[in-house]
């Protein structure tokens with residue numbers, strides 16, 4: 543058994559550094575579509591990750607296709623991803639990843655971190671996932687400072703588009719998963735410190751309904767209301783929720799209509815659909831087709847459906863169970879019991895698991911109120927999680943985990 547205590551003590555000593563990195567990064571708005579802010583984060587991360595002494599590669603992402611409020615497609619620019627590889631010649635490397643975008647747009651009123659009490663920092667992205675970036679950095683730095691670093695290779699992937707479903711970076715994760723032994727993602731842990739086990743799959747869909755405009759007074763019966771047709775679609779979609787908790791359909795946003803004296807010829811619904819099992823995806827596609835066909839039976843109404851499942855469900859198989867147990871063992875050695883439970887949330891971990899890479903995706907700090915203006919991070923969990931990740935990496939490098 544190696545003596546990891548000095549390395550773990552070094553991590554404890556980095557707690558103030560991690561706290562100041564998180565405050566500093568939280569003050570940079572990096573909403574998924576704020577390219578200027580994302581570029582600033584790329585520069586900050588390039589500077590911070592330079593301590594790992596490995597080449598850092600910038601990968602510009604292709605634009606994503608969106609449906610605008612006028613029903614037309616448009617290209618929206620995405621940011622730049624960062625890739626760092628250490629000792630790629632070694633077999634069975636580890637993939638570490640996390641996003642640096644947040645859900646808070648450039649004009650959000652939530653722009654700065656503030657300390658609520660000695661252990662709690664409130665701010666945009668402090669837990670999701672700027673705290674995770676700090677945890678990953680310190681854990682890797684600890685590994686690199688240890689005598690065991692030369693035994694394993696690793697690859698880091700930092701992406702700027704996770705909060706919008708990783709439209710540009712998903713292919714990077716899929717190719718990075720190839721040949722790896724383990725995936726580690728630094729999404730925030732659940733509020734009680736648990737890891738996430740299974741995850742639902744998630745898809746975003748846009749229904750664009752077109753009808754026929756007419757004067758509401760002179761010619762009302764010649765019009766075909768896209769809003770009324772969309773309403774039928776929405777009610778049919780919502781009915782899919784009646785079958786139980788495995789499939790959920792959230793009508794997140796509707797747009798359409800204009801002046802009240804015009805029969806509206808355009809209405810749009812944006813919908814998020816989640817499901818527990820891979821086979822649910824085909825079932826949902828068939829249900830959506832049937833709903834569209836029914837709506838299009840109305841004379842003068844056409845319906846377009848855009849979108850797809852961007853994250854497949856995560857099944858917790860034997861390989862995942864093995865790695866989660868190893869992580870729990872490391873955590874016990876640090877004096878912190880570790881459990882896991884299921885979540886409806888999706889992340890890049892869904893993709894990695896579906897690509898066959900066992901992935902622990904909630905190694906970031908404990909966060910509460912994520913995706914809201916009450917987002918908080920439990921500061922002591924920064925060092926805790928960095929030690930957990932470092933211990934897992936150190937044992938893997940030293941061969942203390944047994945043959946996977």
Ligand SMILES: [Zn+2]
Pocket residue numbers: 641670671704729730889
């Ligand atoms: Zn996240």
